[in-house]
Amino acid sequence: MFLNTLMRRNPRFIEAAMALHQAGEIPPNSYVLDLDTVEQNARTFSNVARRLGLKTFAMTKQVSRHSGFCQAVMRGGIDRNVAVDMDCAVACDRAGLKTGHLGHLVQVPQSDADFAAAQIQPDYWTVFSMDKAREAAQAAAKSGRVQNILVRIQTSGDTFYRGHEGGFDADNITQIADEIDALNGARFAGITTFPALLFDQDSGQVKPTQNLATLSKALRELSNAGRTDIEVNAPGTNSVNLLPALAKAGATQVEPGNALHGTTPLHAVQDLPELPAVLYLSEVSHQHKDEAYCFGGGLYIDPVFPEYEVQALVSGTPTSDSSALHPVDIPEYKAIDYYGMIDTTGRPLPKTGDTVVFGFRGQSFVTRANCVGILGAGTDSPRVTTVENIFGQPIERHKGSTS
Known part of the structure; x- marks a missing residue:
C-alpha cells in the first residue's frame, strides 16, 4: 500500500x-x-502544532522505540513522547526523549506505579478508573510529586477498537475531576479518548469520531463548572493537515506516530x-x-x-x-x-x-x-x-x- x-x-x-x-x-x-526525513517531518509537524498552541508527544512504538528515531524527533523540535506502555517509557527515557504522556493506551501496571512516578515522571498520566487514579496518586505522593492526571472518558456511541475499551462516564466529568483533586499526590489536569479521528475507507478521508464530540462536550461542562487550563488530549491519525481541525475542537495535545514516518492511512492516498x-x-x-x-x-x-x-x-x-x-x-x-x-x-x-x-x-x-x-x-x-x-x-x- x-x-x-x-x-x-x-x-x-x-x-x-x-x-x-x-x-x-x-x-x-x-x-x-530514514532519520533525516524523520527529523524533517518532526520539524514540520511541531512548527505547525506550536503555532496552533498544541503540545506534541511523539509515538515511537511503530518503529520499535528506536533510539535514533527518538533523537531525530528531538532534533526536529519534539521533546516529549507518548508511551504506549512501560517498555516505551523506559526505552525513550534511555534515549533521552522524556515522557509527556503515560498510561494511554495501556494502563500502568500496579507493580510499576512507583517506578513510573519516581523514575519516568511523566508530565501527564492517564487513568481509566478511580482504582488506577489512586495508584498513580499514591506513587506520586511517595516520590514527593503531584501528578497531573488525565482521565479517559467515554459515552454511549463512542468508538473503540476491540480490546481498547474503558474509561470514566463522560456525563460525570465534573464529579470525577473533584474526586481526582481530592487524592493526595494527584491533580486533575484534563481529558482524553482514542481514537478522536479515524480514516474512512469509503471517502478516503480522515473524519472525527463521536469521541471528539464527547471531549468537546466534557470540556464545556468543565469550563461551566469554573475549571480552566484543561488539557484535551486527542490522539488518532494525527498529521499536519489535520491539526487546525483538532485545535478548533478544543484539543491541546496531539500525538503523531505514523505521521512522523509518513505512513498514516491518509498518506497512502494523498501527498501530505x-x-x-x-x-x-x-x-x-x-x-x-x-x-x-x-x-x-x-x-x-x-x-x-x-x-x-x-x-x-x-x-x-x-x-x-x-x-x-x-x-x-x-x-x-x-x-x-x-x-x-x-x-x-x-x-x-x-x-x-x-x-x-x-x-x-x-x-x-x-x-x-x-x-x-x-x-x-x-x-x-x-x-x-x-x-x-x-x-x-x-x-x-x-x-x-x-x-
Whole structure:
C-alpha cells in the first residue's frame, strides 16, 4: 500500500537501504528508518502544532522505540513522547526523549506505579478508573510529586477498537475531576479518548469520531463548572493537515506516530507534508518452484486497510524502479511469518541474498523484527547508526556504527 508512495517520494532512501544491506550493514527482517526525513517531518509537524498552541508527544512504538528515531524527533523540535506502555517509557527515557504522556493506551501496571512516578515522571498520566487514579496518586505522593492526571472518558456511541475499551462516564466529568483533586499526590489536569479521528475507507478521508464530540462536550461542562487550563488530549491519525481541525475542537495535545514516518492511512492516498521515512527490508533465502522465499519476522501489515495485493522490490543491486516489483504472498496473521513468498512466474528467479523491500504501515513493536536507523540516505555516503530490537536496545551481532 505504501511502497509506490515510497518509490515516488523517497527513492534514494530505498536505494541507500538496499546498498547498505548488500554491504552487510543491514540484516534481513529489519524496519529501516530514514532519520533525516524523520527529523524533517518532526520539524514540520511541531512548527505547525506550536503555532496552533498544541503540545506534541511523539509515538515511537511503530518503529520499535528506536533510539535514533527518538533523537531525530528531538532534533526536529519534539521533546516529549507518548508511551504506549512501560517498555516505551523506559526505552525513550534511555534515549533521552522524556515522557509527556503515560498510561494511554495501556494502563500502568500496579507493580510499576512507583517506578513510573519516581523514575519516568511523566508530565501527564492517564487513568481509566478511580482504582488506577489512586495508584498513580499514591506513587506520586511517595516520590514527593503531584501528578497531573488525565482521565479517559467515554459515552454511549463512542468508538473503540476491540480490546481498547474503558474509561470514566463522560456525563460525570465534573464529579470525577473533584474526586481526582481530592487524592493526595494527584491533580486533575484534563481529558482524553482514542481514537478522536479515524480514516474512512469509503471517502478516503480522515473524519472525527463521536469521541471528539464527547471531549468537546466534557470540556464545556468543565469550563461551566469554573475549571480552566484543561488539557484535551486527542490522539488518532494525527498529521499536519489535520491539526487546525483538532485545535478548533478544543484539543491541546496531539500525538503523531505514523505521521512522523509518513505512513498514516491518509498518506497512502494523498501527498501530505510528511514524507515516507520507513521501509521493511528482507533478503531472498531460497527458491522453490516459481517462488522465491524471503525471510520474515516483521511481516505485519497494520490491518487499517482491507486486504490488498502485497508487492516488494526484489533486486541484487540498489533500485527503486518499478520493473523490480514482484507480487508477494505473506502468511495470514494466525500463522508464524517465517518467510514471505515472492511470485516469480514468467520471470527469472531472484538470487539468494538479493534484497527485498516492502512498504508497510507497520507496528514493529509487536514483531520480532530489527529496527535500523540510516543517516545520509539522500547523500552518496549513507550510513547505519544502530541496529536495535523492539525495545530500542542495540543488537550485539549487528552493532552498526554510532550516531
